[in-house]
Amino acid sequence: LVGDTAGMANPLVLEGIRYAIKYGRVAGDTASKAIKSGDTSEKALQHYEETWKKEIEPKIKSAHKVQARWLGLSDDDWDKEIGMISNLTADEFLDFIRADFTVSKMIKLATHHPMLAVRQLFNIVKGA
Template sequence: MNRVILENGRAAAVVGSGIGGRVEVRCKVLIAADGVGSRVARWVGIRSTLTPADLDTCAQFQMVNVKLESSRLLEFYLGSKIAPGGYAWVFPKGEDYANIGVGVLASRAEVPPIEYLRRFVEKMPNLARGKIVEVNAGGVPVCGPLRQTVKSNVILVGDAARQVNPLTGGGIDSAMRAGTIAGEVAAKAVKEGNVSEKRLREYERRWREDFGGRLQKYLKAKEVLLSLSDEELDKLASTVSKVHFDRISLTDLLKEIVRADPKLLFKLRGLF
């Protein structure tokens, strides 16, 4: 997509490039899923500028010939030296095949994410001798959803609307939910012959009722965890590991945290 044609403040068409050259597609409603830092949002007047504190920058290796403890075990690594403001991951895709990556908060990174990833792999004996077959990189908004995701006859979904879990950076589930709601609302609006912003705000209401509250809770959790030192993160991980997850309760978790470090409980008060 190269640009959106606006007529009387409304999206009238999308212009792109195809095999035969310029392609123009007319529309009654535009559902924009053009990713982080959405250009469509800017073009229609929705403020979508990101600061380094709003963005996780990520790099990932797809690797083969790696030694995995289990092909069913997901591994996460935290620490200011490993991935400042984020985490490193090892996601098995088979017996000796895995996605290994890092996501770092742009405002805390001292080097590009690819460098943090290289350092991580080099320090892991079970990964260092593996072979890289593909490299991926990108950015993820981790600052919570946009305040406005509908403008005129334009609906924003997924990363374009910042509908991402701020704690993990995951956004596939929420993007699919938002896309479904957007499609339903747009289809009904077109059928009714009313594609006004007021009509399309049903989308805004429905997605916020569906999963918007969870995203705000995850944002709060992220901010709390960012305030912890590496030592405090280690204590928290050690504490959680002592709780039996088949019968875990908030009371059990709080008791273990108090035993480990009462000061840590004070820092974590925003999570409960």
């Protein structure tokens, strides 16, 4: 499976076409190599699954957590959330909606937006 049917959609923007294209190619390359080698076993095809899960599954899981929190927000909390999001630069916003939460990007975000970082830390501790 590839794309939305494989769970490769970003729930924050309801989009998965980039993942479908990129990992569709990985699936095709993996299948082609398996056929050429004469080994189409599950093990031979495992590279595809391992690749996409390593590269994007953490982002998708993070995005699901953000979505779950957003779904529970009151109107006042939404106003606060939008206020914080509106202070992000275009690049920070794109990283956010792509759920690109690498350590270096999170540190940079915390440095530029300390109140957002404190709130996120509080939400992590509260959710634990």
